[in-house]
Each structure stands twice: as structure tokens, then as C-alpha cells.
Amino acid sequence: MQSSASKMALPSLEPPVAHLTLQGISKVFPGRTGTVDKLLRRTSKPFVAIADIDLEVEPNTFVSIIGPSGCGKSTLLNIIAGLSQPTTGQVSINGQPVSAPGPDRGVVFQNYALMPWMTVAENIDFAVETVYPSMGIAQRKSIVQDYICLVGLRGAEAKHPHELSGGMKQRVGIARALAINPQILLMDEPFGALDALTRGFLQDEIERIWEQERKTVILITHSIEEALLLSDKIVMMTRGPAAGIAQVLDVPFPRPRRREELDQYPGYHELKAAMEQHLSYETRAVEESRVRK
Amino acid sequence: MTHEVFRSAPPKVKPFRLNTDQQAFLLFITILLVFLGLWELGANAKLFLPIMPSASQTIADLWFWISNPFFDNGPNDQGIGFLLLTSLRRVLSGFLIGTAIAIPLGILIGLSPVVSKAVDPFIQILRPVSPLAWLPLGLALMRDSERTALFVIAITSIWPTLINTKFGVSNVDPAYLNVAHTLGASRWRIITKVILPAAAPNIVSGLRISLGIAWLVIVAAEILLSGGIGYFVWNEWNNLKITSIITAILIVGLVGLLMDYLFGVLQHRVSFGQRS
Ligand SMILES: Nc1ncnc2c1ncn2[C@@H]1O[C@H](COP(=O)(O)OP(=O)(O)OP(=O)(O)O)[C@@H](O)[C@H]1O
Numbered sequence A: 001m002q003s004s005a006s007k008m009a010l011p012s013l014e015p016p017v018a019h020l021t022l023q024g025i026s027k028v029f030p031g032r033t034g035t036v037d038k039l040l041r042r043t044s045k046p047f048v049a050i051a052d053i054d055l056e057v058e059p060n061t062f063v064s065i066i067g068p069s070g071c072g073k074s075t076l077l078n079i080i081a082g083l084s085q086p087t088t089g090q091v092s093i094n095g096q097p098v099s100a101p102g103p104d105r106g107v108v109f110q111n112y113a114l115m116p117w118m119t120v121a122e123n124i125d126f127a128v129e130t131v132y133p134s135m136g137i138a139q140r141k142s143i144v145q146d147y148i149c150l151v152g153l154r155g156a157e158a159k160h161p162h163e164l165s166g167g168m169k170q171r172v173g174i175a176r177a178l179a180i181n182p183q184i185l186l187m188d189e190p191f192g193a194l195d196a197l198t199r200g201f202l203q204d205e206i207e208r209i210w211e212q213e214r215k216t217v218i219l220i221t222h223s224i225e226e227a228l229l230l231s232d233k234i235v236m237m238t239r240g241p242a243a244g245i246a247q248v249l250d251v252p253f254p255r256p257r258r259r260e261e262l263d264q265y266p267g268y269h270e271l272k273a274a275m276e277q278h279l280s281y282e283t284r285a286v287e288e289s290r291v292r293k
Numbered sequence B: 001m002t003h004e005v006f007r008s009a010p011p012k013v014k015p016f017r018l019n020t021d022q023q024a025f026l027l028f029i030t031i032l033l034v035f036l037g038l039w040e041l042g043a044n045a046k047l048f049l050p051i052m053p054s055a056s057q058t059i060a061d062l063w064f065w066i067s068n069p070f071f072d073n074g075p076n077d078q079g080i081g082f083l084l085l086t087s088l089r090r091v092l093s094g095f096l097i098g099t100a101i102a103i104p105l106g107i108l109i110g111l112s113p114v115v116s117k118a119v120d121p122f123i124q125i126l127r128p129v130s131p132l133a134w135l136p137l138g139l140a141l142m143r144d145s146e147r148t149a150l151f152v153i154a155i156t157s158i159w160p161t162l163i164n165t166k167f168g169v170s171n172v173d174p175a176y177l178n179v180a181h182t183l184g185a186s187r188w189r190i191i192t193k194v195i196l197p198a199a200a201p202n203i204v205s206g207l208r209i210s211l212g213i214a215w216l217v218i219v220a221a222e223i224l225l226s227g228g229i230g231y232f233v234w235n236e237w238n239n240l241k242i243t244s245i246i247t248a249i250l251i252v253g254l255v256g257l258l259m260d261y262l263f264g265v266l267q268h269r270v271s272f273g274q275r276s
């Protein structure tokens, strides 16, 4: 595994270094205000999902975003991925504004989003071929094989997604996102649909892979332990509408980190308590506002 | 512990029980025999018109046709094998013409909301027209009966494929499209590598329905023509040979079943565990 990791970076590319900047990002979902909607009495007001988000992400840092459910985490990640346009504000990478999706950002989806008609190897190869159309077939094959090994799926290359467990599917999703050698890895609750044991196992895998291949990572999660295990920084969001950033926590634990030893690091319990307090306060406020509605 | 329990239990003789398939087969045979018996009784008791044969006469005639499928004593006296080949050739040609129109058009209207809206009125008006209503129009347009049959088969087998293709293409899971977009895939690559394979189960299920309809229509269309199983039905009706007509009905049904089965296999092959 170690030896395959050394030849992992593509020879033609610089090691990816990406400085991600979000400036004044907000997203307003337009309400239904058309004449037809008025006639049908189904108009709705425009909805401000997120407002004025500023964030600097240093190169090769692992950032987690955590916040009450429905606050706009996926909205923010989709804007960074370029799948959705911000209503105001600007996303830039190394000072260059970006507004469309691109292979400098690899995305891992919560529902895996593997093509059912492609095998494991074909799913990864589809990504590599799309991003590097002029690459020779032999080099492509070896990249695909390297990443299959990296996520521990050797032997499952020829399987189709419906033959895989949820955990294996998400390994393919991770391998596909990494195989194009993106500068930034974006993950939207990648382990949300997995059972607790598989989730823990894949978190350890992410920690191991990240040690081998440092990248800028943005991870959306609901799990405080997951954020503390993996992140350098934790971004806590407020509740919506017009959700923003409440606080950014530094996680100074040394790496490589081990889940069993996590609670022995100084400051672990304070960080955890602060996050729990923030989340439960925001969640309670969300629930109360729903009751009053 | 468990071993002890197993061993101490006296070896029981398994009671004789049929599984579901065997039970269903027995029931199937029973229904068939009851049906044939009632038919035989009814015919012997002269409940039907005199031209209606008894079950035993029909089975004897069925055996005659099946045991000797390939003889050819001129256009009005051919074995059932040759008749079937003629019909199958017509159905497949018409079906292929229809498919060659339906799939590209379905992709186009599935991809483009403008084309979809523009073409929809034509589809909605033409789709429910009975295949038989196309016959005179086909004759007027095509001038000869052979091409008229192909025209009618083609036009009736367009609709299910067209509508299913459009549905499949315009309802691709957005997750797959998002993956392709984040990789920066070109439009052409998205269509060929993502949209079409994702729509394949729907397209094949449309083809399956279309072929079924084409096979349904051929018997009617061939009344105009010479040769083929439909012509055979018409000819034998003029000879008042009901046994032959019943034979034709059974053969048409069996061939339809076989074609449907083949498309079912194809559908399974392109589905990869997706809903279809
Ligand atoms: N297309 C849309 N149109 C209108 N409102 C939307 C749309 N997409 C999301 N929203 C609203 O924006 C808010 C934020 O949604 P988002 O999916 O980003 O939340 P989230 O933080 O990812 O939630 P979860 O924790 O459930 O994943 C929600 O209130 C949602 O109802």
C-alpha cells in the first residue's frame, strides 16, 4: 500500500495546492410568484438559505462543516462544487474566480451516485478519461488500479454497484473523486447512509488516505466525533433561514490520529462540549420556530 | 448442545408436499383438461354452430400443422412454418423501421423541452389511432400492399418506444448528471455515456411493448396481403376451417410469448438492478 501511494500523484501535475476563498456567498431560492401560481394559490416567498458566508481555507487543510439539519450545508457545498450558482458572492481558488464545476474539485456524494451500468473499474475510469481525454489507456488503467488498491477494493474491480455493500459503494465514490487528482475534495455527508461500524471504519480509511495524499478537504457531517477525528478546522453554522458561520474551531490534535486515543488529547472534551452546546442550542431553536409556525 | 438435540430427534419421514411450481402446474393441467372436456361435450351436444369443431378434431388438426410445418404447394397452401417466417419478416422489418424513427426522435424530444412541446400535440393525436385506420391511408400513400403492411406495423410500433425513450432520457437521475458535470464532461459524452445507458431499461421496455403491438397488428394487416399467418386466418375462414384458425391463434400466441420472453431477458441485461 505504501509503495503504491508514492507513485500515486500524476507525473504531469504539480502536487495540488489550493487556497479556497469564499467571499460574501449567499443563496436565495426564488419563491413561486408567477400568475399561474397566484391563480392556484400556491405562491411562496423567496427563501434565503445562506447569507454572507466568508471563509478562507488554507491549502491542504481538512475542514469540516457542521450545523443543524436543513441549515444550508449542501447548498454551500454545491456552490463550491459549481453545481449551483450563488446569488451573491464569489468562490475563488488560488485567487481565480470559479463559477462552473470542474475537475479541480472532486466531489463525493452522500448517495454514492455510481453509474449502475458501469463496473467499479469503469466508474473510476469514466472519471479519469473524462478529465484526461488524451491520456494513454495503459496509464489510465494503472491509475484506476492504484486507486482501487488505495481504497481497499482489489478483487471487486469487475463488480457492478448493485453487487456492493453501502460501504464498498462509498469507497468507489471516494476512489473516483481522488483518481482525477483534484485540488480540493468535497464530501457531503459521505457516511450518512452507512451503519455505525462501517462509518467508523471508513472514517479511519479517510484519515489513512489523507495522511498519504494531503489535499484540501471540505467535509459536511452531522457527527461531532467524525469532525474531531478528521479535521484541522471545524466550521459551525447557524440555523437557517439566512444561515451563516457561527464560529470556526481549530482542532490542534497531532496526526496521525487514532480514534481510540482521541479523547486523551488535551482540549478534546472542551471542543466536544462547545460543539454539542452550539448544535443543541441551534437545533432547539429550529424546533421551537417550527412549533410556533 | 444443538447437535444432541438434532441427534435425539427421531428421523421423520418428510410428508409428501408439492412446491408452488408443481402445484401451479397441476392446476394449469386441470384447467386445460376441464376446458377441453367442456368444449368436447358442448360440440358433441351440438351447442355451437355446425362449423365449430370439437376439441379432439382441433387437436388432431393442430398436430397436422405442427408435425409438418414446411410444405409449399403454392401461395394458398403453405405449411405453418413458412407462414410464420413471412409474418415474422414483415413484423421485424416494420418494427425496425418504427424503432429507427422512434429512438432518435425520443432522444431528441427527451433532451429538448422545446422540441418536446412542439412535437407533443402530434404524438398525442396520432398515438391513439387504431392500427386498422392506418390501412387505407397506408395503401393510398404506399401504393402497394406489401409496403402498406410495413407502414402500418412501423407506425403502430413507434409510439411505445418513442414515449418510453423520451421518459427515460428526460428522467435520468440528476445524481448521475451531477457526477458528469463535476468532472466537466462534454455534452456529447454525457449523452452517450450517461443519459443513454441510464435510459436503456426504459427504452427496452418500450421496444418490448412495441413489438407486442406489431405482432398483434400483423394478423389484421395481412388480411390485405398474400402469405403470412394473417392471410392464412382469412383464407381458412373463407374455407370455413375453424380448426386451422384455432391453430393459428395458438401459434400466434406462442410466438408472441417467445418474443416477449427474449425482450424480458434483454431488459434484465441492461437494468443492472435499476428499476425499469
Ligand atoms: N431548490 C430549492 N428550492 C427551494 N428551497 C431549497 C432548495 N434546495 C434547498 N432548499 C432549502 O434550503 C435550505 C437548506 O437546504 P440544504 O439542503 O442546503 O440543507 P442541509 O444543511 O444540507 O440539510 P441536511 O442536514 O438535511 O442535509 C432548506 O431549508 C431547504 O428547504
Ligand SMILES: [Mg+2]
Pocket: A073, A074, A075, A188
Ligand atoms: Mg444536505
